[in-house]
Amino acid sequence: MAYVLRRLLEMVPVLLVVVAATFFLAHAVPGGPFDKDRPLPAEVKARLEEYYGLDQPLPKQLGNYVVNLAQGDLGPSLKYPGWTVREVIGSRIGVSCALGFTALFIAVLIGVPVGVLAASRPNSWLDRVPMGFTLVGICVPSFVLGPILALVFALGLGWLPPCGWGEPEHFILPAATLGLITAAPLARLTRGSLMEVRSLDYVRTARAKGVPPLRVWFVHALRNALLPVVTYLGPAAAGLVSGSFVVESLFDVPGMGRLFVTAIINRDVMLILGTTIVYAAALLFLNLAADLANAALNPKVARGR
Amino acid sequence: MKPPVVESLASESGWQRFRKDRAAVWSGWFLVAIAAVCFLSPWIAPYPYMEQNLAHSAMAPSSAHWLGTDLLGRDVLSRLLQGGMISLFVGLIATAVALLLGICYGVFAAEAGGRAEDLLMRGVDVVSTLPLTLIVILATVVFGQNLPMIFLAVGGVSWLTMARIIRNQTRELKGSQFVQAAESLGQSRWGIFRRHYLPNLAGTIAVCATLTVPGVMLLEAFVSFLGLGVKAPMTSWGLMIKEGADIMEECPWLLVSPSVVFALTLLSLNFLGDGLRDAFDPRSSRK
Numbered sequence: 001m002a003y004v005l006r007r008l009l010e011m012v013p014v015l016l017v018v019v020a021a022t023f024f025l026a027h028a029v030p031g032g033p034f035d036k037d038r039p040l041p042a043e044v045k046a047r048l049e050e051y052y053g054l055d056q057p058l059p060k061q062l063g064n065y066v067v068n069l070a071q072g073d074l075g076p077s078l079k080y081p082g083w084t085v086r087e088v089i090g091s092r093i094g095v096s097c098a099l100g101f102t103a104l105f106i107a108v109l110i111g112v113p114v115g116v117l118a119a120s121r122p123n124s125w126l127d128r129v130p131m132g133f134t135l136v137g138i139c140v141p142s143f144v145l146g147p148i149l150a151l152v153f154a155l156g157l158g159w160l161p162p163c164g165w166g167e168p169e170h171f172i173l174p175a176a177t178l179g180l181i182t183a184a185p186l187a188r189l190t191r192g193s194l195m196e197v198r199s200l201d202y203v204r205t206a207r208a209k210g211v212p213p214l215r216v217w218f219v220h221a222l223r224n225a226l227l228p229v230v231t232y233l234g235p236a237a238a239g240l241v242s243g244s245f246v247v248e249s250l251f252d253v254p255g256m257g258r259l260f261v262t263a264i265i266n267r268d269v270m271l272i273l274g275t276t277i278v279y280a281a282a283l284l285f286l287n288l289a290a291d292l293a294n295a296a297l298n299p300k301v302a303r304g305r
Numbered sequence: 306m307k308p309p310v311v312e313s314l315a316s317e318s319g320w321q322r323f324r325k326d327r328a329a330v331w332s333g334w335f336l337v338a339i340a341a342v343c344f345l346s347p348w349i350a351p352y353p354y355m356e357q358n359l360a361h362s363a364m365a366p367s368s369a370h371w372l373g374t375d376l377l378g379r380d381v382l383s384r385l386l387q388g389g390m391i392s393l394f395v396g397l398i399a400t401a402v403a404l405l406l407g408i409c410y411g412v413f414a415a416e417a418g419g420r421a422e423d424l425l426m427r428g429v430d431v432v433s434t435l436p437l438t439l440i441v442i443l444a445t446v447v448f449g450q451n452l453p454m455i456f457l458a459v460g461g462v463s464w465l466t467m468a469r470i471i472r473n474q475t476r477e478l479k480g481s482q483f484v485q486a487a488e489s490l491g492q493s494r495w496g497i498f499r500r501h502y503l504p505n506l507a508g509t510i511a512v513c514a515t516l517t518v519p520g521v522m523l524l525e526a527f528v529s530f531l532g533l534g535v536k537a538p539m540t541s542w543g544l545m546i547k548e549g550a551d552i553m554e555e556c557p558w559l560l561v562s563p564s565v566v567f568a569l570t571l572l573s574l575n576f577l578g579d580g581l582r583d584a585f586d587p588r589s590s591r592k
Binding site: 030 | 435440444449546549554567
């Protein structure tokens, strides 16, 4: 418990640094949110900037922002008048979360069994063929796999809609793209770590004393072998975040990734900050969750601290 | 007296081991070939990469245009070569940036030791959990999407793994007898770094660099894919893939050729990196 609290407290300074860095970067982006094709009258622009507090010196703006942030207020959106950033993000975050977790689920459901299968018969075709695929999977980025899947399943076979959002079948292609991309490194990791654990003394002992092979495999070896896999889920989530940018713009999904990209294009400083903070916080929490899961699996880690 | 290089014998047979790894050797040659044609593209490309010819727009591959033309009638093969030049450039230079940062940070942390080292490495752990892609995107936009800044931004976030590995290795070297001997003979820290750390780290650095290049190229392609990286009329593989994906129903060849070349290049880089590691890093060579 004390450990969890310490980790949570550690997040505060980290998030503050992220806020400051993003703040200055976002304000340094050339062009402002009120620049249009036809320039606004100087007076109107000045009033707008005064209204949003953009006329104050930057450090003061940052101070105000952090104070508001501490109260859970992410400020107003500059491009969607009448909306707060919280409302805008709230309307999108469900989509991205659903997509991300489905992808992670698919990745674990495919990646781990494939890794186990490959490690059970090393250097046979059962190992070589899937591992070849995973190597390809690592090198084919989401923005290549996505169009290929769309080309085959939507345009070629006509089974699924190529893009759009709202119906359940719209979910399949983006989730599959993200899931398959993440499954490849997971499978390789599972295989590698199983191979290592397999040759350890305690596994040999278990086998020697007559524990049934399947029990050795799943109870003795797999539990230990999964430790690095669980740890990898944190970084995998980070990969999913960048993957979601691509997938959301490819398949026309109204999620957070597209929100961030449009916020940059619109120079909506408040929205850029808001999305970055939400992403950073989400990743920090996922990493903490992965570490806790690791501790639950591994008594050595749990006792070590 | 020549300073000892640990495993100098092992690295002799390292090349022999490497040469037996056929996948890695072929990948190496493939990469050399790709790099050669891309960097020679200003002289050998069949057409200038930005020459538009609206009379020949969106043509499928033919004998005049081996890989077809895009919507503005530009030759895809020529653009592929020019885009490759940019992508490889970014890969190499951003990796060099990451290498420099990683070596400095890693060696510095190991040299500092104690609490400072713990703090520095904890910092790396924390930073690596952040959504760095967002920062890269922001930074490239801030600095006007020009090439040198893309190198810096991409390299600036890719050094974390490198720093970790270098620090671990340096820590081991620091405890070794020949470094302690050099210390007791009064050699300066800089001298130890130059004469003892660098030669012994060289193998690790080479392997690390090879394995960093694909990640860096992926990041650049990703940023370009979102339309926030390399700007027209220049192109990169990421940007070409995006342009192809936009109109893949009508002109699939615009998507296929950059995707295939990009994926093959990344694949070869990974093979090469794995081959080098298996050959030169005795600890991970057990398969």
